[in-house]
Amino acid sequence: MAWIELENISKRFGRVIAVDHLSLDVKAQEFLTLLGPSGCGKTTVLRIIAGLEIPDEGEMKVRGEKVFSSREGIFVPPGKRGIGLVFQSYALWPHMNVFQNVAFGLQIQKKDPGILKEKVITALDYMRLQGMEKRYPQELSGGQQQRVALARMLVTSPSIFLMDEPLSNLDAKLRMEMRAEIKRIHRESGATTLYVTHDQTEALTLSSRVAVMDRGRLQQVDSPLKIYKRPANLFVADFIGSPTINFIPGKMIVKNGKPFLEGDHLLLPAPPMEYLSGKKVTVAIRPEDIRISKKEEVNSISGEVYSVLPAGAETTVQVRKEGLLLNIRLVEEVALEVGETVFLQLSKDSMLLYDQENGNLLFPPQD
Amino acid sequence: MDVSWKGFFQRSKFTLSQPHTLIGILLVLLLTLFIVIPFLQMVHETMIWQEADRRISRAADPGAWTLFHFKRIFSSPLSVNIFYRPLFHSLTTSLTISFLAIAIGALMAWLVVRTDMPLRKTIGIFAVIPYVLPSYTLALAWLDFFKNERIGGAAGIYQYLFGVPTPDWLAYGFIPIVVTLSLHYYPFTYLLVSGALVSIDSHLEESGEVLGASRPTILRRITFPIVLPALLSSFILTFSRALGTFGTPYFLGAPVRYFTLATTIYSNITNRTPAMAYISALVLILISLFIIYANQKVIGSRSFVTIAGKGFRHRQNPLGKWRYPALALVLSTLLLAVFIPLLLLIWQTLMLYPNDYSLGNLTLHYWQGKGNLALAEGESGILRNIQILGAAWNSIKLSVIVALMTGMMGILIGYAVVKGRKTRLSSLLEQQSFLPYLIPSIAFGALYLSLFTRRIGPMPPLYGTFLLLVLVCMAKNLPFSARSGISSMFQVAGELEEAAAVAGASWFRRFRRIILPLTLSGSVSGFILTFIATMRELSLIILLITPNTRTLTTMTFRYVEQGYSQFADAIIVLIVVLVIGGEFIARGIGKREMI
Numbered sequence: 015m016a017w018i019e020l021e022n023i024s025k026r027f028g029r030v031i032a033v034d035h036l037s038l039d040v041k042a043q044e045f046l047t048l049l050g051p052s053g054c055g056k057t058t059v060l061r062i063i064a065g066l067e068i069p070d071e072g073e074m075k076v077r078g079e080k081v082f083s084s085r086e087g088i089f090v091p092p093g094k095r096g097i098g099l100v101f102q103s104y105a106l107w108p109h110m111n112v113f114q115n116v117a118f119g120l121q122i123q124k125k126d127p128g129i130l131k132e133k134v135i136t137a138l139d140y141m142r143l144q145g146m147e148k149r150y151p152q153e154l155s156g157g158q159q160q161r162v163a164l165a166r167m168l169v170t171s172p173s174i175f176l177m178d179e180p181l182s183n184l185d186a187k188l189r190m191e192m193r194a195e196i197k198r199i200h201r202e203s204g205a206t207t208l209y210v211t212h213d214q215t216e217a218l219t220l221s222s223r224v225a226v227m228d229r230g231r232l233q234q235v236d237s238p239l240k241i242y243k244r245p246a247n248l249f250v251a252d253f254i255g256s257p258t259i260n261f262i263p264g265k266m267i268v269k270n271g272k273p274f275l276e277g278d279h280l281l282l283p284a285p286p287m288e289y290l291s292g293k294k295v296t297v298a299i300r301p302e303d304i305r306i307s308k309k310e311e312v313n314s315i316s317g318e319v320y321s322v323l324p325a326g327a328e329t330t331v332q333v334r335k336e337g338l339l340l341n342i343r344l345v346e347e348v349a350l351e352v353g354e355t356v357f358l359q360l361s362k363d364s365m366l367l368y369d370q371e372n373g374n375l376l377f378p379p380q381d
Numbered sequence: 382m383d384v385s386w387k388g389f390f391q392r393s394k395f396t397l398s399q400p401h402t403l404i405g406i407l408l409v410l411l412l413t414l415f416i417v418i419p420f421l422q423m424v425h426e427t428m429i430w431q432e433a434d435r436r437i438s439r440a441a442d443p444g445a446w447t448l449f450h451f452k453r454i455f456s457s458p459l460s461v462n463i464f465y466r467p468l469f470h471s472l473t474t475s476l477t478i479s480f481l482a483i484a485i486g487a488l489m490a491w492l493v494v495r496t497d498m499p500l501r502k503t504i505g506i507f508a509v510i511p512y513v514l515p516s517y518t519l520a521l522a523w524l525d526f527f528k529n530e531r532i533g534g535a536a537g538i539y540q541y542l543f544g545v546p547t548p549d550w551l552a553y554g555f556i557p558i559v560v561t562l563s564l565h566y567y568p569f570t571y572l573l574v575s576g577a578l579v580s581i582d583s584h585l586e587e588s589g590e591v592l593g594a595s596r597p598t599i600l601r602r603i604t605f606p607i608v609l610p611a612l613l614s615s616f617i618l619t620f621s622r623a624l625g626t627f628g629t630p631y632f633l634g635a636p637v638r639y640f641t642l643a644t645t646i647y648s649n650i651t652n653r654t655p656a657m658a659y660i661s662a663l664v665l666i667l668i669s670l671f672i673i674y675a676n677q678k679v680i681g682s683r684s685f686v687t688i689a690g691k692g693f694r695h696r697q698n699p700l701g702k703w704r705y706p707a708l709a710l711v712l713s714t715l716l717l718a719v720f721i722p723l724l725l726l727i728w729q730t731l732m733l734y735p736n737d738y739s740l741g742n743l744t745l746h747y748w749q750g751k752g753n754l755a756l757a758e759g760e761s762g763i764l765r766n767i768q769i770l771g772a773a774w775n776s777i778k779l780s781v782i783v784a785l786m787t788g789m790m791g792i793l794i795g796y797a798v799v800k801g802r803k804t805r806l807s808s809l810l811e812q813q814s815f816l817p818y819l820i821p822s823i824a825f826g827a828l829y830l831s832l833f834t835r836r837i838g839p840m841p842p843l844y845g846t847f848l849l850l851v852l853v854c855m856a857k858n859l860p861f862s863a864r865s866g867i868s869s870m871f872q873v874a875g876e877l878e879e880a881a882a883v884a885g886a887s888w889f890r891r892f893r894r895i896i897l898p899l900t901l902s903g904s905v906s907g908f909i910l911t912f913i914a915t916m917r918e919l920s921l922i923i924l925l926i927t928p929n930t931r932t933l934t935t936m937t938f939r940y941v942e943q944g945y946s947q948f949a950d951a952i953i954v955l956i957v958v959l960v961i962g963g964e965f966i967a968r969g970i971g972k973r974e975m976i
Contacts, residue, residue, distance in 0.1 A: 028803055066879050068395045089395055093885025105876035109898045118894075119884035170884070 016075075017042040017174065017206040018063060023072035025058055032058040033069070034230035040208055045200050047209045047217040050227035051253065056210045059227070060176050063208060064099050065092035076174065093122070095174075098167035098205075102179040104159050106151035112138070112162050113147040119170045137169040157188045164199065175200070175207040181216065193219060214254055218242065226250050244366070248373040251298045251366065257330050257341040260304070262297045263370065266290045279336045280315050283362050285377050294370040301343035303364035306331060306350075307357045314357040319350050333358060400888040401800035404793055405810055412813040415856050419828040420820070423659045426831050427451070433653040450656040463645060463657065468664065471641040474558050474630070475623040481563035482619045483612060486570025489711055494578040497697045498707050504715070505575075511718045512568035513960055515917035515934060517628030518953050519561035522722030524632060525729045525946060527552040531636055535735030538725075553637040558630055562623055564718035569622075570615035577611035578604075596698075613676050621669045625821020627920035628934075632941055643823045643920065650924050655831060662824030669819045723957070730951040747947040763951045769936055773955065775847070776932040780915040780963065783854040784908045787862045790855065791907060792900050795866025796892075799874045814863035817856050822920035829853045830924050845927040857921050858911045865907040866900070873899045909967045916960050933959075 018040040025033040032055045040046050048056040061067040063074070065081065068089060074082040076097075081090040092099075106115050116137055120130045138144065141161040151159055160180065167175060180196070181189045197220060200207050211217055217224050218238040225235040226249075234246035245251035251259050264277035266284060268291045273284040275297055282297065307314065317335035331342045333356060340358065350356065367377040396402050427450050434441035438449060454464045492498045493505045511519075528537035529546040531553075539547045550556060581604065589599045630641045640648070642661045649658035700707055729735075733744040744750070745762070752761040763769045794814050801807035817825060829852070833843040843849040873896055881891045919934040926935045933956050940949035 064879075064883060066882065068399075087390075087394055089398065092879070092882045093887075097883065099880070099883045101876040101880060103876050105880040107877060107880070107895060107899075118881065118886070122885045122890070166880075166884075 015042050015078075016040065017044075017077060018208070019073075019075040020059070020063070021073045023059075023062060023069045023074060025055075025062060025067060025069045031230050033062065035072075036230070036232055038225060038232060038235065040206055043204050043206055044222045045207045045209065045220060047211060047221040047224045048227055049211060049214060049217040049224050049253075050233075052212055054227045055230040056212075056227050057178055060178055060208060060210045063174075064097055064176055065090060065095050096172050097174040097176055098170065098172035099176045100163045100167050100178065100180045102182060104151075104163040104180075104183075106159055106162055106166075108151055110150075111147065112143065112149050112151070112154070115151070115162060116166045116169050119166065123170065133169055137165040140168065141165040156184050157192065160184065160188075160192060161195075164195075168199065168203070171203075173205050175203075175205045177207070177209045179211050180209075182211070182213070189216075196220065214256070218254075226253065228253075244375065244378065245298075246375055248296060248298070248368050251368070255300060257301050257343060259298050259300055260338075260340045262299070262338060262340075264295065264297065266293050266295055278338075282315070282360055283313050285362050285365055285367065287367060287377050290367075290376065295376065296368045296370050297360075298366040298368060299360055299364060301330065301341040302345075303361055304340065304342045305359040305361070306333070306342050306344065306348065307359065308354075310357050311359060314359045316355055316357050319352050319354045319356055321352060322350055399800075401797050402804075402806065405797035405801050405806045408790075408794055408797055409806065409810050409813060412810070412816075412859075415852055416813060416816050416859075419832040420816075422832045423662065423828045427656050427659045427663065429656075431654075431656055433655070437654070450660055454657055454660050464661070464664075467640040467642050467645045467661075470555070470630075470634075470639060471624055471643065471665075472668075474555060474562070474641060475620050477555075477559045478562045478566060478623045479616050479619045481559065482566040483570045483615055485563065485714060486567035486572075486615065487574045487608075487612060489567070489714070490571050490575035490578055492707055492711060494575045495698055496700050496707070498700060498704055498711070500708060504711055507715055507719065508571050509568045510715075511565050513913055513957075513964075514565070514719070514723075515628070515919065515937075515953060515956055516562065516565050516626055517632055517919065517937075518726070518957070519565055519718070519722050520557070520629040520632040521937075521941065521946070521950055521953060522725045523557050523561050524552075524941075525725050525950065527557065538738065541738055549637055553633055554639040557633045558639075561633070562626065562629055564714070565629075566619045566622060567718075569618045570612070573611040573615045573618075574608055577608040581607055613679060617672055617676050620672055621819075621821065624665055624668060625823055625825075625920060627823045627923060628938070643821065646823050646827055647923065650827060650830065655827070658827050659831060662821070662827050665821045665824050666819055669821065673819065723954075726950040726953055730947050730954060732947065735946065747951050760945070760948065763948065763955065768931070769933070769948075769952065772931040772933050772936045773959070775930060776916060776934070776956070777959065777963075779847070779850055779854065779932060780912045782851055783858065783915045784912040786851065787855045787858045787911050788866075788904045788908050790859060791862030791864075791866030792870070792897070792904065793866070794859075794863045795868075795870035795900070796874055796896065798863075798867050799870040811863070811867070814859050816860075817858075818860040820857075822857060822918075823924070825857050826853065826921050826924040844925070845929065847930050849925055850922055850930055850932075853921060853925060854915050854918060858914055861910060862904075862907050865904065869900045869904065870896075905967060905970070909964050912963050912967065913960050916963065917956055 016039040018038075020036055020038045023033055023036045024031070034055075036055075036059065038059075048059055050056045058067060062069050062082075063076075069082060069084065071084040072082070073080065073084070076095055080086070080088050081095055082088055107118070110118070113134055116134045117130055120133060125133070134147075138147065141164055143158065143161055143165060146154070146158065146162075151162065154162065160183075163180070177196070181192050184192060193216065196209075209217075209220060218241070221238055223235060224238050224241045226233040226241065228249050234241060234250050236244075236246075241250065242254055245254060245259075248261070252261070262275065262277050262280075262282070264275040264280075264282075266287060267274050267276045268288050269281075273286055273288050273291070275282045275284045275295070284297070310316065315335060317333040317340065320332040320334040320339060323330040323332070327345070329344045329348070331344060331348075331350060333340050333342060335358075342358070365377075366375060368374065369376050428446055428448070430441045430443045430445050430447050430449065432443045434443070434449065440447075440449070454460060489504075489508055493501050493508065498504075524537065526537045527539050527547045528535075529540060529549070529552050530536050531549065536546065537552075539551075585607070586599050586603055589603045594602065625643055627643045627647060630639075631644045631647065634640060634644060642665055646658040646661045646665075649655065649661065730747050731743045731745065732738070733742050733746055748762045749764045750762040751765065760766060794810060798807045798811050801810075820828065829849065830844070833849055835842050843852070877899065878891050878895055881895050886894065917934060918932075919938060922932065923935060923938065926932065933952050937949045937952045937956075940946070940952065
């Protein structure tokens with residue numbers, strides 16, 4: 015069952031189109047991440063769902079109930095949508111202590127003081143904030159502030175969690191820790207979670223599904239693995255993965271009855287797509303799918319080592335071939351010198367083919 | 382896009398359902414009534430015959446259209462005396478004052494912020510005091526010292542000391558006006574430039590040094606351009622204030638018939654030729670507009686953001702052998718601008734007979750004496766004088782009410798502007814709240830005089846009421862509180878309020894529990910500024926005061942006119958005490974509120 019349904023939602027700010035006819039279903043209890051570069055409209059989508067922005071057009075349902083419709087003039091304010099929201103800045107009220115911050119939502123719901131206190135303490139305990147009740151936000155570390163923000167969201171037990179880049183203000187170590195924390199909260203509460211981030215690692219590790227956005231439009235909604243392995247278009251392919259995916263532009267040709275990609279000064283065996291012969295395409299291949307060797311092999315292409323970037327467990331090697339600079343990710347140790355000539359083996363089984371005209375995936379076909 | 386009528390109504394329904402839009406619309410209506418309409422009304426009045434014109438022209442036909450006033454002011458045999466000469470005086474004094482004030486303020490800021498001059502911290506505190514004093518304090522002190530027998534009454538200390546009358550050029554006119562007002566206005570520059578200097582990371586200067594630039598080159602090529610926007614803002618602020626100020630040019634200029642546009646506005650109103658006053662006011666507004674426009678052209682987007690976050694530090698430039706001469710210069714400026722004038726005023730209030738500077742002549746009569754018919758027509762000392770105490774009460778009441786209401790307006794304007802960012806309503810409101818800034822004080826008073834002496838729709842004439850004083854002071858102080866409201870709202874009206882909205886809090890609850898507590902502590906300084914400004918306000922209200930609504934400042938004015946300098950000076954001293962006391966109380970409350 016769809017827990018949140020967006021249908022044809024658009025939002026403009028002046029001349030800028032932040033969200034462009036977007037339709038999206040979020041299933042009950044799933045963890046869906048909106049991923050995209052800054053300014054792609056992902057935060058606006060989250061704010062529209064929260065009721066903090068009023069769309070210019072479209073319809074939206076939460077738990078099957080219409081909360082917005084431009085045609086019918088329906089708009090349900092944020093407090094009546096049964097959602098919890100964690101802001102990027104945490105938005106803890108600086109003039110209230112931790113207890114008061116967490117208790118605010120319950121006070122609005124006019125909960126009995128005894129129950130209120132019990133619920134606040136439970137939420138604080140759950141976020142491991144025992145003994146912090148009297149502290150003010152300014153007196154807490156970034157990680158603790160984050161926990162208070164989560165406790166404030168949890169305390170009213172909403173069935174939908176919205177999180178807007180909640181981890182972007184934390185250092186790398188804390189971020190790892192809080193990722194696990196957020197995953198635990200999602201699993202134990204079973205709340206439908208919509209998470210906004212520009213950090214792909216976060217998106218891929220946390221989510222059941224990822225929705226990639228660019229310039230106000232949805233580019234692809236799929237499982238993290240699908241997003242990585244079969245990016246639906248050039249934008250997604252380029253955005254996902256680090257080091258970034260390699261693009262080799264060229265033309266499909268058939269030679270001796272076999273398909274090849276003919277690029278600048280190179281000829282690569284291509285997947286069986288003879289019917290595309292003559293078409294301009296871009297081949298995309300992940301850095302880990304390129305093999306590097308010091309000896310020439312059949313169908314390998316030669317290049318010059320441009321830079322070697324060791325990073326502990328893995329090493330990124332950049333190899334220059336004419337106008338192209340290819341990233342290769344190596345797990346094993348290889349002794350390579352800058353300037354050395356090497357030979358690259360691009361497996362045609364892991365190649366992705368994109369239409370140069372519209373940027374869409376041609377091969378392997380979407381299922 | 383949904384272009385149907387129905388869609389349009391739906392959208393406006395959503396828009397109107399947002400509290401900030403409603404508040405914005407309400408505020409725009411209010412500001413239109415109290416700022417835009419008075420302005421239009423004033424323009425209108427310059428173009429129709431007035432009842433009072435019957436005295437000066439036979440063609441007068443009250444209520445009908447005419448260009449008579451414009452012709453009379455711009456191209457008649459009287460023009461030189463009633464317009465061109467005062468205009469020339471206004472421009473020359475304001476320009477000279479601006480340059481002097483900027484020179485003093487900028488030098489002092491640099492010495493305090495960027496050098497190793499001794500006593501920097503203490504001087505930093507005292508440097509802004511002239512701003513707290515009423516602008517004509519120095520004028521009165523000047524008169525106490527240099528006054529000659531021309532305006533009657535006793536001559537000043539100068540004549541007592543040197544035995545010859547003070548020459549007119551030293552006692553009245555251009556020189557005293559320029560000296561006293563420069564010493565009064567330099568704190569604007571001091572505050573703005575020291576703010577800019579504090580925000581310059583020394584690294585910027587050091588990078589110049591590393592590249593081999595000499596000290597003067599660094600000052601000229603790096604430091605100066607960075608503070609240039611602050612200097613230009615200081616210029617606008619000082620120039621427009623000097624242009625619109627009334628007290629000092631009146632006290633120091635009128636005795637020798639040295640008029641500026643601001644003082645001709647006053648005399649035209651008191652001579653019941655208001656249309657002439659309004660035209661002069663329009664000219665003042667046009668000059669201000671031109672200066673601000675020119676500034677926009679010059680600075681444009683060149684306001685530098687130089688705050689560099691962490692690793693931010695300052696290096697003090699060593700002055701070497703100039704350390705003590707610099708200190709002496711600064712101290713003597715402070716002595717001249719603050720301490721000597723105040724001492725002079727206090728001394729003056731303690732003198733039983735003017736012009737007798739012996740110790741035996743000292744008395745507390747003018748403070749607490751019972752009326753003595755031999756002295757000042759039997760007026761009793763100011764601490765026993767019902768009229769003065771009434772005026773003091775009026776001043777306090779006015780300043781507190783105006784400070785509170787303006788602060789509240791500022792918060793609401795800030796809310797509507799920030800929440801509605803990028804909408805037309807928001808920018809209209811922002812512009813409207815800035816408008817009073819362009820209008821010189823005396824002209825603003827004239828606007829209100831022209832509009833509120835009659836009934837407007839259901840609103841009875843407000844002339845002569847305390848409410849009118851509150852309104853005019855609120856309107857005039859609005860630009861500053863709106864600025865501070867907008868800037869404090871940027872931190873509060875975003876996610877902090879939205880978090881409460883998501884929790885289900887209604888707008889009133891959000892405003893009371895989140896927005897108000899968080900902006901109030903930031904508004905204390907704005908409150909103090911408005912309080913001080915209102916406490917010493919003369920130019921703005923002098924045209925609107927009636928015997929029932931007298932304030933301390935207008936009482937001083939009356940006593941100066943009558944030549945009772947002891948009373949005038951004593952009231953000034955009282956104002957200074959009230960201003961400083963008010964500031965202490967407000968800061969105390971502010972501290973307690975800020976946790």
